[in-house]
Amino acid sequence: MSIAEERIDILFDLAKERTSAGEFDRSREYIRLARRISERNRCGLPREFKRFTCKQCDVALRPGVNARVRLNNGHVVVRCDCGATQRYPYE
Structure with missing residues (x-):
C-alpha cells in the first residue's frame, strides 16, 4: 500500500467522523x-470510498445521518440529503 x-x-475515516458529528463542511474538505x-x-x-461519498456535494455519506439506503429490485439505492441518488446492483 502506497503512502497516497x-x-x-x-x-475518508476523518470525513466519516466529521459527518457523524454534523460538520459537513469539514467532511467535504477531507x-x-x-x-x-x-x-x-x-x-x-x-x-x-466511491460508494459512500456523494458525487454531487462531496460529503461522506452516513446512513441515518445524511443518507437514506433502500433496497429496490436487486439494487441498493443510496440517496443523499442534497437529492443525489446512486444505485448499485446486488445479488
Missing part, C-alpha cells in the same frame, strides 16, 4: 483532498 492510498484511507491526492498519484479510490 494510506492518506486517502485516513482522510473528501475533496482525498480525490485530489488520488488524481495526482494516479491511484484509484477504494470501493467503499
